[in-house]
Amino acid sequence: MTRRVVITGAGSINALARSAPATMRAMAEGNCGIGALAFRDVERLSIQIGAQIKDYQPEAHFNRQQIALYDRFTQFTLLAAQEAIDQSGLIFDGALSLRSGVVLGTAGGGVQTWDENYRSVYEEGKNRVHPFVVPKLMNNASASHVSMRHGLRGPSFTVATACASSNHAIGQAFHMVRSGMTDAMITGGSESMLCFGGVKAWEGLRVMSHEACRPFCATRSGMVQGEGAAVFVIEDYAHARARGAEILAEIAGFAMSSDASDIVMPSQQGGERAIAGALADAGLAADEIGYINAHGTGTTANDKTECAAVASVFGAHADRLMISSTKSMHGHLIGGTGAVELLAAIMAVRDGIIAPTIGYREPDPECALDIVPNVAREAKVSAALSNAFAFGGLNAVIALKSV
Amino acid sequence: MTIDVDTKIREIIADLAMLDVGDVSLDNRLDELGVDSMALVEVIFAIEETFDIEVPFNANEPAANEFDISTVRAIAQGVQTLVAQKG
Numbered sequence: 088m089t090r091r092v093v094i095t096g097a098g099s100i101n102a103l104a105r106s107a108p109a110t111m112r113a114m115a116e117g118n119c120g121i122g123a124l125a126f127r128d129v130e131r132l133s134i135q136i137g138a139q140i141k142d143y144q145p146e147a148h149f150n151r152q153q154i155a156l157y158d159r160f161t162q163f164t165l166l167a168a169q170e171a172i173d174q175s176g177l178i179f180d181g182a183l184s185l186r187s188g189v190v191l192g193t194a195g196g197g198v199q200t201w202d203e204n205y206r207s208v209y210e211e212g213k214n215r216v217h218p219f220v221v222p223k224l225m226n227n228a229s230a231s232h233v234s235m236r237h238g239l240r241g242p243s244f245t246v247a248t249a250c251a252s253s254n255h256a257i258g259q260a261f262h263m264v265r266s267g268m269t270d271a272m273i274t275g276g277s278e279s280m281l282c283f284g285g286v287k288a289w290e291g292l293r294v295m296s297h298e299a300c301r302p303f304c305a306t307r308s309g310m311v312q313g314e315g316a317a318v319f320v321i322e323d324y325a326h327a328r329a330r331g332a333e334i335l336a337e338i339a340g341f342a343m344s345s346d347a348s349d350i351v352m353p354s355q356q357g358g359e360r361a362i363a364g365a366l367a368d369a370g371l372a373a374d375e376i377g378y379i380n381a382h383g384t385g386t387t388a389n390d391k392t393e394c395a396a397v398a399s400v401f402g403a404h405a406d407r408l409m410i411s412s413t414k415s416m417h418g419h420l421i422g423g424t425g426a427v428e429l430l431a432a433i434m435a436v437r438d439g440i441i442a443p444t445i446g447y448r449e450p451d452p453e454c455a456l457d458i459v460p461n462v463a464r465e466a467k468v469s470a471a472l473s474n475a476f477a478f479g480g481l482n483a484v485i486a487l488k489s490v
Numbered sequence: 491m492t493i494d495v496d497t498k499i500r501e502i503i504a505d506l507a508m509l510d511v512g513d514v515s516l517d518n519r520l521d522e523l524g525v526d527s528m529a530l531v532e533v534i535f536a537i538e539e540t541f542d543i544e545v546p547f548n549a550n551e552p553a554a555n556e557f558d559i560s561t562v563r564a565i566a567q568g569v570q571t572l573v574a575q576k577g
Contacts, residue, residue: 133544293531293549309550351528387550388527 091324092264093490094335094433095177098170100163101315101417101427102138106170110317110427111434113416114442115463120417121299121311128283134295137281138313138418156219157232158197159279160423163316164229165236168273172237175320176332177271179238186269188241189230190260191318192252192276194422195285196245197224202284229277233318241269250382252276253317253425254475254483258341260321261485270326277316278423286312292351294386300419301446302383302412303390303454310384313418317426324490336433339470339488340369346480352388353476358396361482365472366400369486374404376486377468378435380428381458382476383412383444384419393474394454409466411444411459425475429485432471436489439467495541495573499566502536516563523562530559537565543572 099106102120103113113120120138129135145154145162157165168189172179179187200223207213222228227245234243242263246256253276260274280286289295289312296309327334342364346357366373382393398405413431420427431442440463447460473485500514507514507523514523520530527549534547545568546557558564 291531291535293534293547296548296550307550309548349528385550 090265090267092261092321092338093324093327094319094338095322095327095332096171096173096175096320097317097335097430097433098167098174099315099317099427099430100140100166101317101420102140102313103417107317107430110430114413114431114434115440117443117445117461117463118416119445120313124281124286126282132283132286132290134286134290134297136297136311137286138311139281140315155217156223158200158223158228160193160197160277160316161229161232163279163314164191164277164318165232167275167277167316167318168233168237171273171318171320175322177320183271184238184240186241187239187271187273188243188269189233189239189273190244190246190256191230191233191274192246192248192254192256192422192425193226193229193278194247194249194252195278195280196226197228198280198285199282200224202282205284233273237273239273247422248481248483249477249479250419250421250424251475251477251481251483252422254473254485255343257319257425257429257485258343258483261338261341264321264323271320271322273318274321275316275318275426276423278421279314280421281312281314296385299446300385300415301448302381302385302415302444303394303451303458304447305449305451307385307387307390310386310414311418313420315417315420315427316423317430319426319429334490336436337488337490338485339371340365340486342368342484344482346482348480351478353392354480355392355396355399357480357482358393358474358476359400361484362396362400362472362474365484365486369488371470371486373401375470376401376408376472377466378432378441378471379408379410380431380471380473381410381412382474383414385412385414389476390451391453393476394456397456405456409441409457409459409464411442413442415445425473425483429473432473432485432487435468435471436487439465441466441468495570496566498540499537499562499569502540503533503562506532506536514562516561516566518562520559537569541569541573543569543576545572
């Protein structure tokens, strides 16, 4: 059985905004969520910028017992999931409850919980930690809490493939609905590693920027980390139509590949195989793709390799399609990034608005594609791709179509 | 402080390139020694740890870096300067 799969709900919280529609508006306006980081010991970091969710108050959303159990990445996930499920109008009871599940991506899980408790036992010399440290930091905590809150009793798990985690998660959920295993799934991803230990680890790689994320720009200076979540309700097309649900977009195809070459350096060929695979899976011709949400980290290694992969797969059409990196605005959400970036792909196919690559100053001859510099554009786009290429050489590309 | 910076730098690079120190000369470029971009990040880290200095280096803009990594000698001279600045 092969069914059509559509998105009927979207939710998000990130440095740009506190909802999916507001995130899309911020992307359309070319807003920048990157600024000075604020957390304990930040003065000991050499990288002090990031796309942090400012003025976030857990107490505004959760009670004291919940906060004791929910790491920040879980809190973000629950907020985004509530928004998505509310929008979808689905109520998970009866058979739907038994068959629907949650597949989410995260790279680090409860990094802030690890960080706080390591500090407590190593630096402060305490010999006792809070009893819920383990259930708070585990990578699947967010998926489990979403399942509990919304009565989702079907297949649920967490996917960790570094920067491709969300795309891999969405791909798994997509396969489950397409195959007929289930009628609806909750999927997406979350990350929150903007804390001393989280950023300190990234500093070591020497790929972080001190000033801005400028993907595809000759004066790029590296990546900037972000935090947040995006969660979607995906559903069998016939199921959605039968109940009169609003359809945001169709997930037309998905493909994965593994570079099998290097733990940090991306491979052009691996990226090409995932992009071409997503087109084939979706039954789309290359020239039907009007927009690609790039992985676009703003590192030299990614940007050149990704542009070469796109040029190779699309041939002459590579010069006609638009490709932008919204990481310039919301930062790199690591395991959550593909989920937030799917919002840009939805905005392209549903609203005909192409999110820009902001912070762009000077062309890089090795990234000579239409990267939609600095200002959003209106264009009719019937199909789009969203790329994610992870450390470890694990690639995952989603194809969306307008409905 | 009378550290022989040249020798120490050659030792660090030899260690990470899996070569004998005798095979690393001050005139070598890093690529000749098989030091790729990942190994370079490790070289910089080892230098910082050894000399207790901060080396200004970003892997995304090697050309824009004020720290010259063109040859083993250039690296050693850059380290001498940073050690001297530290006082």
